[in-house]
Amino acid sequence: MIEAKNITKRYGDKEAVKDLSFRVERGEVLGLLGPNGAGKTTMMRILTCYMPASSGSASIAGFDVFEQPLEVKKRIGYLPEIPPLYKELTVEGYLKFVCGIKDVPAKSTLKQVDAACAKAGLTDVRKRLVGNLSKGFRQRVGVAQALIHEPEVLILDEPTIGLDPRQIIEMRGLIKGLGGEHTVIISSHILQEVSATCGRVVIINEGQKVAEDTPAELARHVAGDQRMLARIKGPAGKVQKKLGAIKGVNGVELMEQDEKTVVFSINCSGVEVIADQLVSTLKANKWSLYELKPASLSLEDVFLKLTGK
Ligand SMILES: Nc1ncnc2c1ncn2[C@@H]1O[C@H](COP(=O)(O)OP(=O)(O)O)[C@@H](O)[C@H]1O
Numbered sequence: 001m002i003e004a005k006n007i008t009k010r011y012g013d014k015e016a017v018k019d020l021s022f023r024v025e026r027g028e029v030l031g032l033l034g035p036n037g038a039g040k041t042t043m044m045r046i047l048t049c050y051m052p053a054s055s056g057s058a059s060i061a062g063f064d065v066f067e068q069p070l071e072v073k074k075r076i077g078y079l080p081e082i083p084p085l086y087k088e089l090t091v092e093g094y095l096k097f098v099c100g101i102k103d104v105p106a107k108s109t110l111k112q113v114d115a116a117c118a119k120a121g122l123t124d125v126r127k128r129l130v131g132n133l134s135k136g137f138r139q140r141v142g143v144a145q146a147l148i149h150e151p152e153v154l155i156l157d158e159p160t161i162g163l164d165p166r167q168i169i170e171m172r173g174l175i176k177g178l179g180g181e182h183t184v185i186i187s188s189h190i191l192q193e194v195s196a197t198c199g200r201v202v203i204i205n206e207g208q209k210v211a212e213d214t215p216a217e218l219a220r221h222v223a224g225d226q227r228m229l230a231r232i233k234g235p236a237g238k239v240q241k242k243l244g245a246i247k248g249v250n251g252v253e254l255m256e257q258d259e260k261t262v263v264f265s266i267n268c269s270g271v272e273v274i275a276d277q278l279v280s281t282l283k284a285n286k287w288s289l290y291e292l293k294p295a296s297l298s299l300e301d302v303f304l305k306l307t308g309k
């Protein structure tokens with residue numbers, strides 16, 4: 001559905017995107033993951049015909065982004081980094097206005113506004129002024145304007161940036177629900193975000209692709225073993241020794257300690273392998289388990305592993 005081939009974009013001497021290629025199949029949600037300045041926004045602007053690449057080619061639904069921009073624009077909805085909202089319009093008024101810009105036939109405008117409001121979770125606030133909405137709802141209006149002409153492809157640039165934790169969860173749910181019916185690319189600099197919403201991830205750093213895989217495979221590849229964090233009440237040295245002796249545990253590291261508890265990082269091939277023995281070891285020694293969770297990898301960890309720096 002989306003294909004980018006050897007895209008390079010130079011700003012003056014600076015190569016913001018270097019020889020980047022990827023494909024997105026119909027109905028897939030692809031995450032473009034990379035730190036600030038990696039070239040995510042640049043790549044999205046190229047795919048949305050906002051600006052040309054310096055070299056390479058790209059197509060959407062078989063239409064060339066450079067040769068057939070009108071055909072491409074009909075088929076994509078774009079949420080830019082800063083959504084172009086009019087604060088003095090109501091949600092409904094703004095979306096009707098967008099319908100006009102996107103050549104939605106007048107007789108189907110209301111139907112399209114209804115559908116976009118329903119999908120983006122805006123039905124309750126559609127009579128309100130955009131300027132009076134919370135950041136989370138404004139971001140949804142941004143998603144709704146991208147959806148309004150029922151495009152096959154959605155390109156969402158950092159859709160959760162600036163949202164509070166609850167709004168982030170809601171937005172992730174919304175994005176997940178868009179897959180299947182739409183083909184989606186989202187960009188993010190947050191690893192957990194793409195893991196939570198995307199079927200596949202392309203990691204870019206300094207304009208270049210450094211990895212491409214499913215979130216699960218990436219995590220496995222990068223992490224090798226799984227790491228679990230366990231907060232335990234018990235004597236640090238003894239606990240560490242006993243945990244280390246459990247079958248399936250490949251290493252135990254002391255991470256932090258307070259007056260009552262100690263946090264260990266346990267290297268193992270999977271929590272299911274060690275769970276029973278962990279619990280029985282703790283019980284036999286009358287130590288208490290306060291917390292057990294997978295240690296999440298940060299984007300920094302991933303880059304260090306992938307780039308070997
Ligand atoms: N219009 C521009 N002129 C010059 N440099 C730019 C321009 N837009 C982006 N850049 C540079 O290109 C690189 C990639 O930027 P961008 O695509 O915005 O990255 P991201 O969205 O991943 O944060 C950055 O180093 C940025 O400073």
Ligand SMILES: [Mg+2]
Nearest residue numbers: 040041042081
């Ligand atoms: Mg950006």
